Structure formats: C-alpha cells, structure tokens
Amino acid sequence: MIGRIFAAIFLLPALLFGALTFESNSNREVQIVRAFDLPLSFLNDAKLQKIISKKRKEYQRHGFFKSLDQAYLFIPMIKDSLAHSDVPDEFLFLAMAESGFSIDAYSRKKASGLWQFMPETGRIFGLQINDYVDERKDLLKSTNAALTYLETLHARFNKWYLAAIAYNCGEGRLFRAIKKAGTDDINVLLDEKKRYLPRESRNYIRKIVALTLLAADEDFMINQEYAYLLNRANAYSIAQVEVARGERISRVAKLINMPTYKLASLNRHLNYDFVPPHDKKYTIYIPYVKLNEFRQNYKPAPLETFYMLHSVESGENLSRIGKKYRVPYKMIKEFNRLHSNVLRIGQKLVIPVSKPLDLKNGKYIVKRGDSLEAIARNFETTVSSLKKLNNLQGNLIRVGDRLSIYD
Known part of the structure; x- marks a missing residue:
C-alpha cells in the first residue's frame, strides 16, 4: 500500500506537467515562470504571493482535487493536445482559471465551456454552435481551438504571459494597454495605480501562475487526495x-x-x-x-428503429407536424434529408422525438407538460422504476420536482 502511494506521488507531476518532476521547489518555480516568459522577479510579486496563500488555505480546507474532480476524466486528453502544440504544458491551468475545469461553465457574458469561448470567437476557431451542438463544450475540439487561439496570440505578442492576458481581455484591449504603457513589461502592465489593464486581467496571469505553482508543490500535493484521483483517472x-x-x-x-x-x-x-x-x-x-x-x-x-415514424396525412406540412411532436420543423427536414418543404400524402418521416439532455448527477427536473410515462419513454426506463426510485405512491408529479432516473 505504501509503495502504491509513493508511486502515485511521482506519477502526479507527469500527469499534470509532462516533463516536469518534483525537484527542489526553487527549480520548479524557475521552470514555471520561464514557461510563461516571465522574469524570475515575478515570483516576488506581492499579489501573486497573496493569491497563492489564499488558494493554499482554500484547497487545504476543501481539497485541491475538488476542482479537478471532473477534469481527471479528460486531463490526459488535454495533455496530449498540449504535447502536439507549441503551447507550454503549464497552460493546462488556464482552463482551471477560466472554468474550474467545468465543461458546463457559463458566464454572464455568454462565454461557455472548459475554455470559456465567446460564441463569435468559438466560430472563428472552427467550433460549431447550432441547434444540435455547442462545441465549446466538446472536450477535444474546444481544447484544440483554445490552443490554436493561444498560438495565434503568442505569434502576435511574442510572449506567453501576454498571450494569456490577451486570452482574458482580448487582443485589442491588451494592444492599447501596451501602447499606453509604452512597454510590454509585466511589472509595468500590472501597475495597480496606472491600471493599464482591467483588474480581472491583472489578477488573471497571477491566478494561472499561482495554480501552476501549487500543483507543482510537492509538500502541498502530498497532503491532497492524489492517490484516489490518479487511480480514477487511469480507469476513466x-x-x-x-x-x-x-x-x-x-x-x-x-x-x-x-x-x-x-x-x-x-x-x-x-x-x-x-x-x-x-x-x-x-x-x-x-x-x-x-x-x-x-x-x-x-x-x-435505421433511424426509424429508435425514433417515431410519421405517415403524412392530407393537409399536413412540416410546420404542423413539428408542432404536433414539439420538434422544430427544420430538424424534421434535416433528419429526413428533404430538399424542399413539399410533402406527399403517405410519405414516411422520421421524427426525432427526444428532449435535451437535462440530467445532472442522475436527476431530472420536471417541466411543464411532463408525465411519468413521457419521462420514462425519453430515458428508456419504466414508470414503475421511476416510482420506486422516487418513492412515489401515484403518478402525480409537479413542475420543479427532481426525479432520480437511474439507480
């Protein structure tokens, strides 16, 4: 058992940092700041040290890996993408700073996903956002788009810390800040009195560096739940x-x-x-x-084996059929590869009757118009199973009820 624990300790840096290993703290710190093209003096930045101290206490109370819990399903995939890009491995923690490693993260500014892409930026870098998919939440595609974006920012600003800041506040905002400051020196750009950059952006690079330093701190990580989560990562x-x-x-x-x-x-x-x-x-x-x-x-x-098959009757059109099944008519048209809206009597149409994936942690929130029968059909279970799991005596459910779907 002890041997496995020590093995886990040495596996951790390889999982998070690739080539980085637990050497002395000072050597690791030097590697990290150099990876961001930062001067070594940045390690003495008072606000950086304050963030490190705050995060250390926070994670000692709640666990560093609580934030990484979901991420351990896909960190190996992110690491592989990083290995095939020019972006330093340390930028793994940009995702942690952006979203807390949550695929479902959504901001008030409509940024979404692990890497918090805005819709227009996501589309620029090849992510589809339409009725069917929002690839800002796609593990691999969003990661590759983010790395391409970061490479583009680095090509423009020539330093990785500037690429990270631009990722947060935008290229134009950073360009104006550099022009106003007359330099791209990090100590000048982060000046608290001159405020060349927004407060969020001033702390953003500090937060990423702080998270990276904490994850590389052997004494800190040994006290975290690394063994369980490393084993989970391998299994999932x-x-x-x-x-x-x-x-x-x-x-x-x-x-x-x-x-x-x-x-x-x-x-x-x-x-x-x-x-x-x-x-x-x-x-x-x-x-x-x-x-x-x-x-x-x-x-x-064949689609008709797991969707509803509708036979067109006299007087029906795509719009009317869509309203009948509560499905957008365009979806019916695309599923059936129709080139026009013209239908003929007796024509067979595949109707994709399926609600959005509203399950979270196995729970479904009841919506207006729902019934136990409809919910059971949608999630391929039975009414009796739903009633048993949720201790229901009858078939009555109310809007807002949270139902367990699977045992």
Whole structure:
C-alpha cells in the first residue's frame, strides 16, 4: 500500500506537467515562470504571493482535487493536445482559471465551456454552435481551438504571459494597454495605480501562475487526495468512437452497459439525446474501458428503429407536424434529408422525438407538460422504476420536482 502511494506521488507531476518532476521547489518555480516568459522577479510579486496563500488555505480546507474532480476524466486528453502544440504544458491551468475545469461553465457574458469561448470567437476557431451542438463544450475540439487561439496570440505578442492576458481581455484591449504603457513589461502592465489593464486581467496571469505553482508543490500535493484521483483517472480515460448520423446517446449507453447520464456527461456539447443528422458519421466520447464493449455491440441501425415514424396525412406540412411532436420543423427536414418543404400524402418521416439532455448527477427536473410515462419513454426506463426510485405512491408529479432516473 505504501509503495502504491509513493508511486502515485511521482506519477502526479507527469500527469499534470509532462516533463516536469518534483525537484527542489526553487527549480520548479524557475521552470514555471520561464514557461510563461516571465522574469524570475515575478515570483516576488506581492499579489501573486497573496493569491497563492489564499488558494493554499482554500484547497487545504476543501481539497485541491475538488476542482479537478471532473477534469481527471479528460486531463490526459488535454495533455496530449498540449504535447502536439507549441503551447507550454503549464497552460493546462488556464482552463482551471477560466472554468474550474467545468465543461458546463457559463458566464454572464455568454462565454461557455472548459475554455470559456465567446460564441463569435468559438466560430472563428472552427467550433460549431447550432441547434444540435455547442462545441465549446466538446472536450477535444474546444481544447484544440483554445490552443490554436493561444498560438495565434503568442505569434502576435511574442510572449506567453501576454498571450494569456490577451486570452482574458482580448487582443485589442491588451494592444492599447501596451501602447499606453509604452512597454510590454509585466511589472509595468500590472501597475495597480496606472491600471493599464482591467483588474480581472491583472489578477488573471497571477491566478494561472499561482495554480501552476501549487500543483507543482510537492509538500502541498502530498497532503491532497492524489492517490484516489490518479487511480480514477487511469480507469476513466476517454476514447473517441464514430456513430451513425442521428444516433441516440441513450442507445449507445445501453449497448455499452452504462447509465445514459454518465455517457451524456462526456458529450455535453450535444444539445439533444442524438448526434447531428448532417454527416454520415459523428464522433462521440466514451470511457476507454468501454471501448471493447462498443466494438463488440455497436451496429448502426435505421433511424426509424429508435425514433417515431410519421405517415403524412392530407393537409399536413412540416410546420404542423413539428408542432404536433414539439420538434422544430427544420430538424424534421434535416433528419429526413428533404430538399424542399413539399410533402406527399403517405410519405414516411422520421421524427426525432427526444428532449435535451437535462440530467445532472442522475436527476431530472420536471417541466411543464411532463408525465411519468413521457419521462420514462425519453430515458428508456419504466414508470414503475421511476416510482420506486422516487418513492412515489401515484403518478402525480409537479413542475420543479427532481426525479432520480437511474439507480
């Protein structure tokens, strides 16, 4: 047992930093500030030390890995992307500063995802944001987009700490600050009296450096829950698999014997319980340990086998059919690859009847118009199972009720 614990200690820096190892504290600190192109004197910055002290106390109370809990599902994927980019490994903690490593993070300014992309910036760097997906929440695509963005910022400002600051406040805002200050020297830009940069941006680079220094602090990390989480990371590494157009996440989950909400949590970029219908195939994420089961059990199936099939009647059009099933008519059109809105009597249409993935930690919040029957059908369970799990005597449910879906 003791041997495994010490093994975990030495695995931790490799997982978080790649080539960095637990040497002396001073050597690690030098490596980190150099990675950001910062002067060594930055380690003496009073506000940086204050943030480190505050975070150290916070994490000693609540645990450093509480913030990393979800991240340990996909840190290996982020590290692999970093290894294939020019961005220093230390920028892993930019994601922690941006979102607390939460895929679902959403700001008042409409930034979303692990790397907190604004919609327009996300689209510029190739992320799809539409009725079907919000790829700002896609683990791999958002990470690659963020790294490309950071490489672009570094090419413009020529220093990694400037790229990080620009990521926070925008290129134009940083350019004006440098012009006004007459230099890109970090000590000048962070001047508290001159305020060349917004307060948030002044503390932003300090926060990223502080988090990186804490994660590289051997004495600090030894007292954290590293062994459990490292083992969990190994068990829950992520694999990419291709599924057919319109495939349902709930069906894939059933085929690989895991709860739908857990598979959905790896694919938060999907707005519905199905992948987009545009292309023949679509890539989703599954736990690596489920890869063999997927390969053995998954076979594409005709859409009508797990969606509703509608026969067009006299007087019906796409709009009327969409209202009947509470599905946008454009979605019906795309699922059936229709080139026009013209329908013929008797024509068969696949209707993607599926609500958004509203499960969080296995709970579903009841909405207006819901019934136990509809909820059971949507999540491929039974009314009796829902009643048993939620101690319901009858079929009455109320808007706002939180229902357990899976045992």
